[in-house]
Amino acid sequence: MVFSDLVARLFQKDAPPRHPTQLDSPGNDLCDRYGLEQYRRLAAGISDEAWLDRHPARKTSMFLFALCVVPILFATSVGDWSAVLLIGLAGAAHQAWSANLYSTASDMFPKNAVASLIGIGSAAGSVGGMIFPIVTGVLLDKFQANGNVTAGYSILFVICAFAYLVAFALNHLCAPTFELVPFEPRNL
Numbered sequence: 001m002v003f004s005d006l007v008a009r010l011f012q013k014d015a016p017p018r019h020p021t022q023l024d025s026p027g028n029d030l031c032d033r034y035g036l037e038q039y040r041r042l043a044a045g046i047s048d049e050a051w052l053d054r055h056p057a058r059k060t061s062m063f064l065f066a067l068c069v070v071p072i073l074f075a076t077s078v079g080d081w082s083a084v085l086l087i088g089l090a091g092a093a094h095q096a097w098s099a100n101l102y103s104t105a106s107d108m109f110p111k112n113a114v115a116s117l118i119g120i121g122s123a124a125g126s127v128g129g130m131i132f133p134i135v136t137g138v139l140l141d142k143f144q145a146n147g148n149v150t151a152g153y154s155i156l157f158v159i160c161a162f163a164y165l166v167a168f169a170l171n172h173l174c175a176p177t178f179e180l181v182p183f184e185p186r187n188l
Contacts, residue, residue, distance in 0.1 A: 058107065058178060062100045062171070066164035068093035073161045076154045090160065097164055104171075104178060113183050 072090040075083045105117045136156060143152030 058100055058104060059168075059172070062097060063168055065093045065097045065100070066168045069097075069164045070161045072157050075157050076150050093164070101171075104175070107178050108175065108181050110180075110183050 069090045071086050075086045078086065101121075102118065105121070106114050109117055139155060140149060140152045143149050143155075
């Protein structure tokens, strides 16, 4: 029994039959993905916390989580459930990565600057979150018109697989060590 069937049984007398993935009505599939995501988030949070307690190396854990996203490269060449697990692994690694990234701001900047820094970073991430679906749509439309939408998804998974490693490299170039940044607030 999949997670969406379990949820449906909790709220309905008879659970609807399992259907193939439909992009126009992804309800049960999203329920599966986000249901599994909760368990992965818990596991990622526990493992990350245990790792940081033993080794004060936030960068090492960020690098390991960036590596956990790389297997998403194979999502288009494996079976359905293997693809779900690979995408789930990438989702869990993303959660652990983002939690560590938010923590680096509080590690490196004084309390009075953390909220502004997180706000600027969140705004930049939101702009990226608005642009990426547009690029995705154009790319997939182009490949679907050519009759090979799987190649379009492969390109997207390559981008996603290496985005965290590129971000890690940029993070390391900007802050080779997570030292406290001297910050003097100015009165305007």
